[in-house]
Amino acid sequence: MAGVYLHIPYCKVKCHYCDFHFSVQTDSKGRMVDSLVQEIEQQKAFFSLDTIVNTIYFGGGTPSIITPEELNLLIKQVYKNFAVSNKVEITVECNPDDLNEVKLRAYRDIGINRLSIGVQSFNDASLKEMNRAHTSEEAIRSIRMAQEIGFDNITIDLIYGVPNQTIADWEKELDQMNQLNIPHLSAYCLTIEPNTVFGHRKQKGDLALPTDREYLSFFNLLRKKTAEANMEHYEISNFAKSGYVSQHNSAYWRGKPYLGIGPSAHSFDGKNRSWNIANNFKYMAAIEKNESCRELEVLKTVDRFNDYLITRLRTKWGIDRAELNQISANYYADITPTLNQLLKDEKLMEEDGIINLTPKGLFISDAILEDLFCLEESD
Numbered sequence: 001m002a003g004v005y006l007h008i009p010y011c012k013v014k015c016h017y018c019d020f021h022f023s024v025q026t027d028s029k030g031r032m033v034d035s036l037v038q039e040i041e042q043q044k045a046f047f048s049l050d051t052i053v054n055t056i057y058f059g060g061g062t063p064s065i066i067t068p069e070e071l072n073l074l075i076k077q078v079y080k081n082f083a084v085s086n087k088v089e090i091t092v093e094c095n096p097d098d099l100n101e102v103k104l105r106a107y108r109d110i111g112i113n114r115l116s117i118g119v120q121s122f123n124d125a126s127l128k129e130m131n132r133a134h135t136s137e138e139a140i141r142s143i144r145m146a147q148e149i150g151f152d153n154i155t156i157d158l159i160y161g162v163p164n165q166t167i168a169d170w171e172k173e174l175d176q177m178n179q180l181n182i183p184h185l186s187a188y189c190l191t192i193e194p195n196t197v198f199g200h201r202k203q204k205g206d207l208a209l210p211t212d213r214e215y216l217s218f219f220n221l222l223r224k225k226t227a228e229a230n231m232e233h234y235e236i237s238n239f240a241k242s243g244y245v246s247q248h249n250s251a252y253w254r255g256k257p258y259l260g261i262g263p264s265a266h267s268f269d270g271k272n273r274s275w276n277i278a279n280n281f282k283y284m285a286a287i288e289k290n291e292s293c294r295e296l297e298v299l300k301t302v303d304r305f306n307d308y309l310i311t312r313l314r315t316k317w318g319i320d321r322a323e324l325n326q327i328s329a330n331y332y333a334d335i336t337p338t339l340n341q342l343l344k345d346e347k348l349m350e351e352d353g354i355i356n357l358t359p360k361g362l363f364i365s366d367a368i369l370e371d372l373f374c375l376e377e378s379d
Contacts, residue, residue: 002047003055003251004078006036007262008063009280012095015120016131016197017159017190021264021278022061028280032262033070035287037077039261042290044081046259046269053082055248056090062118064094068106075111089153089247091116096142097134104149114153115146116186122176123169126162131197143180153244155184160218162190163198163208170218174225183244187222188237189215219363234316236357236365253311263293273297302374305331309372314365318356331374338371 009022010029056078058071071092078084091114092107119139121127146154160170177185192202201207223233231239235253251258260267264278277283277293286293305327312319324332342348347361347368361368
């Protein structure tokens with residue numbers, strides 16, 4: 001089981017919270033698609049011969065900014081160079097303002113079977129605050145249009161903790177999501193990154209953010225409303241109805257190999273991490289010359305141990321004591337007293353050797369992971 005991620009590094013506008021790699025200068029789109037096609041060919045030996053690609057994911061940036069024909073070209077190139085499952089999940093991230101009936105039908109016809117719609121908010125004031133290019137009406141219309149055309153596997157993104165947002169605002173958004181019968185939700189607490197508009201405003205003291213108590217109220221309401229919609233809370237920020245868990249992201253969290261194509265894209269071969277240069281023109285120039293633009297990190301035991309903790313503790317699959325011990329008996333011994341204390345404090349819970357976050361621990365997962373991390377080699 002493996003996944004292929006393709007990074008489309010273009011957006012119409014720069015959102016005030018975003019620090020992902022992208023450009024609003026889109027003149028090089030055609031050249032970029034050609035480079036992605038070429039990189040797929042260059043990386044055809046990345047997976048072992050018996051590896052099956054189960055997921056193809058177009059992220060960004062904004063993949064819906066390129067044409068369905070260009071997406072189809074990239075999908076065909078993946079099929080040409082890798083063994084692809086006949087039940088492959090193909091996801092494309094898209095913005096509501098990019099979607100129309102013609103484009104959605106074209107997506108369906110080229111094999112895209114999952115849409116990730118970047119709604120971010122159903123509140124126009126919040127959308128304006130974040131500098132999103134669409135309105136709440138466009139978001140609702142795009143979802144309904146996709147459903148009418150036959151897309152049942154739809155996920156949306158929502159952000160809470162936006163400046164000036166109230167708990168009543170957040171409840172209305174979650175009610176709107178439930179009314180639309182969305183089968184998957186990714187809901188993120190706003191993170192203020194330094195090199196963003198919000199980051200600069202925070203530095204100036206010009207950002208009205210919620211208190212920790214208010215953030216907790218947002219999170220608790222999120223869990224309540226998704227439970228009412230029969231959505232499973234299977235990862236800290238992700239909720240799904242039965243049969244709609246993200247296969248692509250779940251593979252990340254479960255340590256499966258994945259290949260990242262495009263500038264800034266990350267890869268994992270099961271043992272080591274690598275990533276492409278985060279510069280569009282340097283990336284394209286390197287690919288066109290058939291030169292490597294990847295950096296490689298050979299993972300030490302401590303890295304693999306910590307990666308397992310990071311990815312698994314945040315999910316419903318939890319951390320397995322036996323698997324921790326298998327990665328490193330020494331590191332497992334080092335953290336066992338801390339694990340046991342967190343269990344005693346009811347921040348973690350355990351059943352049959354599998355340890356999960358409790359509702360109390362979910363909101364403070366970063367602090368819990370910080371307590372568990374191993375920082376020095378002991379093997």
